Amino acid sequence: MRVTFNANGRPVEADDVWEGESLLFMLRERLGLPGSKNACEQGECGSCTVYLDGAPVCSCLVAAGQVQDREVRTVEGLADDESGLDPVQQAFIDAGAVQCGFCTPGLLVQTHDLLEREPQPSDSDIREALSGNLCRCTGYEKIMDAVRLASARKCSDASEVSQ
Amino acid sequence: MEFLRPATWDEALAAKAENPSALPISGGTDVMVELNFDRHRPGALLDLNRITELTTWESGTYEGQEGEVIRLGSAVPYARITKELSGPLQGLSIAGNTVGSPQIRNRGSVGGNLGGASPAGDAHPALLAAGKDVFVEAESVRGTRLIAIDDFYVGVKRNSLEPDELIRAIRIPVADGPQQFSKIGTRNAMVIAVCAFGFALHPKNGTVGTGIGSAAPTPRRAAEAEQFLADELASRGLWESGGLIGPAAVQRFGELVSAAASPIDDVRGSAAYRRHALAVMARRTLTWTWNEYTQSLRSAAA
Amino acid sequence: MSARNSSTRTIRGEKNLQEITTAHPDGIGGSPLRPDGTLKVKGEFAYSSDLWHEDMLWGMALRSPHSHAKILSIDTTEALTQPGVYAVLTHEDIPGSKYYGLEIQDQPALAFGKVRYHGEAVAIVAADHPETARRALAKIKVEYEVLPPITTEEQCLDPETHGYVHEPHEYRGHASGNIVHSQKVVSGLGVNEDVRAMADVVVVGEYEVGMQDQAFLGPESGLAVPAEDGGIDLYIATQWLHVDREQVAPVLGLPENKVRLTLAGVGGAFGGREDLSMQIHACLLAQRTGKPVKIVYSREESFFGHVHRHPAKMRYEHGATRDGKLVYMDARIVLDGGAYASASPAVVGNASSLSVGPYEIPNVNVLAIALYSNNPSCGAMRGFGAVQACFAYETQLDRLAAKLGMDPVELRQLNAVSQGSHLPTGQVIDAPAPVAELLQKVKDLPLPPALDTTHLDIRELPGALSNTSHGEGIVRGVGYAVGLKNVGFSEGFDDYSTARVRLEVIGGEPVAMVHTAMAEVGQGGVTVHGQIARTELGVERVTIHPANTEVGSAGSTSASRQTYMTGGAVKLAAEAVRNELFNLGRSRYGWTYNDLSLIGGKVVSASAGVLISMVDLLGDQAIDLTREHHHRPTVPFDKETGQGFGHVQYTFCAHRAVVDVDVELGLVKVVELAAAQDVGKALNPLSVIGQIQGGSTQGLGLAVMEEIITRDGKVRNPSFTDYLIPTILDTPPQPVEILELADPNAPYGLRGVGEAPTLSSTPAIVSAIRAATGLALNRVPVRPEHITGT
16 A cells, blocks of 8 residues: 655655554655664564654554554654754763664654653653663663753753743 | 555444454554564454544533543543543543553553453453443444443453444543552553552442452452442441541452452463452552542541 | 665665764763764664665564474475565575584574474575565474473483483584583682581572573664675674674685675674574575565564573572681582573683682682573573672672671671682682772762652652552662672683774874774774774874774674773774874984874874874875784683683672562562772773663663563563563662772773673662562562562
8 A cells, every 4th residue: 555644844655565564664664764763563662752743652553554644753853954963862962871772763752752741850750751662771870861961951942042 | 454544433334344354453552563473464454543533532421321421532542541531530540541651652542452352451440440330332333332341341352342343432430439540560660460450439329349450361340349348338337437447348358359350370470469469459549549538528528 | 565665775875884983082081972873863873674775675584383393394385486485495495504603503594303492493584575474484384293392400401311402413512411511610628518617607598590681672683685796795783793704604605705794783782692693594595585685583583583691590508607707608500501502601601700709718619500401592691600690699698697697798898809819710810809899889878868758759669650559568678789790701712802993184184993893782882992092093083984894803792891802902003003103203204202192183202392293294194004902811711620710800890779669569669779880991981881870770670570481491471561671660870989990901901891780780689679578589580479479
């Protein structure tokens, strides 16, 4: 079947899609968007997290055909332009939250969503929001640091703007 | 494999009538695991995502149900149940907040839990506890059928839906007393229940509701425990007095809940542990709800 | 049906398969950002599962549903006729050697005659889409005669009754019976009745460690591309490119120079990528079809596709004087190696030689063995051998302290090794060994505040959002542990690394290029290589060349060895380049200074100041040198006594764990996990802390949740729903104290970091759970059943 939808602000089209395929597979193998990762394909690790119509979901658990005419935003669509990084992306690099990096794309999308909803989350809020994203390398401490750093930077940017 | 994408509910019912073996998919959080792990290859997938009324809820009164009822669209995701219905569906909303991860809660729904009818589904204990007058609205081109929650689960991962039926909504009475839900997992997030327990006080009709998950071939209620506790509360005038239930009755309630289960040993836990944990959860959820109830009595009196 | 790509992305366009250049002022001791960090956060870093090639096929393996069975026949006829299927191969189609293996070549590339574990690959398929491949696999008919599996220690050790996993005529190593390897260590008087009589207090315990999985997130995957010369280019996630090639080439019937490997992005490793997984299969299919073949394991297949941590059964006996001095230790360590040898011999070597932990014990008698069985194969995982032993000896030390009425930390400090101590192998620790100090460091950290019962946040309690407790049943406990780990490959192995460093002027600036075959698996080796080049060459711009087999071996990214070994090689190569540059100046300008250094892009003499800029000195010349770094030699342990200078370096880490246990439900929340480690020299402090926290968390997983559960050799939980690893809600704040006491034998005085924290974290947490519950808890992972007695 053919699936057309919007990926990272651009209309895209995939042909010859097998009906049992996931959104994750379609993104990675048909649309040149391999940023979302394939760690478990059972919704247990969060590395495939993407926005679907504005809500973070596991793209491995969305059937490809279900996104017809809908909007998907992946890690590749977080940065504003070619050179810039989203503050969440920059904070993950700066805080040492990236080791092997396989969990990173999913964590970035999930953190991005958290800070959109709650710009100054408590540590417990962060842990709750990221509890569906497994990381095997870092022990999560640097990820906590990264989220706190991104939050602080976003809030100070916001206060500069408002002044 | 076919991929059916009805735009309306009527189209969906027609499609299901025409392809009774088509597997409905909404949030995909169970169905896609089956597909990804090559455990299931249905002839067709029936995508319900375009049918917007499935993701809405309304409150009202319905024949056969006392008082106000929430008619919960079968595809309302758990995240919204927890956010929007934590008062009227207290137990279900706590249960919903234990489902998978935030990402899963953005997609998974009660309709999916009911369709899959796994004994480990987190919604089931809360639905059972919410009362015997919880109904699954099953619909087909032949019409609407209300299935009482107690008649819904018929075997391991089997429910009483007919092959041409889809779940339109679940009718759940608005909580008339405190409700709780508790679940065991061997880590602190993202777990499939080792066992789970739902509990509700129904002061209006002087009953209590229970639901046991992951400790029997189907979700089930602890009928004897419910009867014992209802009798205890009534005979001792505790509904009115808000007095202490006392350790002996709490203990007995826990034992009866535990006795109602018929768990097995599996990789997630032993049968003995499940029985033990159910008793502990039963005691604790009873204590929490009773404390909440007595506080509400006191503040009403003040 | 086919999976085609609408873009023109090809494997050659992947950015991390090209050179990555970054500029930064920080050399060693700083924490510059990862050179691959920007690619990773943008989703542009190409992991092995992300690779794509025009016209590529998907490979997949058919795996045995039995743990032990004879293969009577394999019929691929029907599978081959499926549309979209390009090849179906069995062992009969292998052009070269049918066996491979890390240390002992005992594993068939595709099973023949017999399957020896649940999940062993029997046939492989190449097709145009994963679903086509799956359906084709279902059409392959394999007739098995199921045999009784040999799975318990008793069965393994009685082959006359229960049979052999490998028949004696099939042994390719030093196996005897179903024992793949054994090692004794005897020191002092050994352990006999006279020695036992010297002790006032004796504790004896039996301990078990479950089978842990590396559970790296990036599944086994790679892309094999047939080359015009009849060879194969393999893009792969591995820990050691050259040893992969050594094993792959003979099976393909190709000389090694026709099998070229390039490292693709690696999504974690932790030992699980030391052995081959899909490498041979992808290459065989590419060879047969003449098309690029990609294989990506599912999570389920990943559990069958790599080796795990050896489960262990251990009996330990310690004797001590009334005042707490250890007199003797007797230990028997039985490791289940599963169906094939993998790294079992080295695991046995570590388990035996490190079995005493960081303690001085005058009389020791140890036997460690690894078994062949029909359980899943076990091999390398972070801290191997030492992790299992540490759980046992640290539990023993706790019990001994309790029996003596001593503080458990003081008892450890009283017996701790220090520089100059003799280990039971006879090896003298000839570098700092601050074991007592590390323990003191974690002990002196302030304890986290007590549970605030007035403002409960259930997310901070055992069970968290599962809403099992609102404060009921919760008891706090504190526990300590310390461990001993070796760094690098041991027992006489010449564990060298190669590095090539090139210095030239590009765009008016001096640029150093570092080329090694080091597998960057997340640890940050590429960052450290840049730092070393900057320190040694006084440049800011460094280019990291993709790791491949065009340069010499870098050895394995394991055994905490890469910064020591390949970092050391980069240092040697950079020093050689620097000397070459000085020689250029000497010959061109007649310098006679011997106080030269490279600082800020300039050649500087300590006595005469700035002499010339590197740009001017180099002109359009490039200096390109390759060096090998060998550590000091070690020797094999004596088979009967375990004596010998067997290990390159030792490393130490101590933990303090604070836990809240719901004692009624048996649920655990680790409240804090503090660590102190001597790292010799922190080349990159941010990465060092990341390694310690990550390693500690894997120990946490082993303590309370992680185990592959088998029955009759069959894996019952090959998924992330039933094999649980810690989430961020399971993982506590982890304060880290770093000591930097230089090891004079190591480059920059550094000490390998990665594994030590994985040892002591597990026993520290279990000790804390014991403190909260009063239970013995002699097995990890501790399950709710163990705490509740159900």
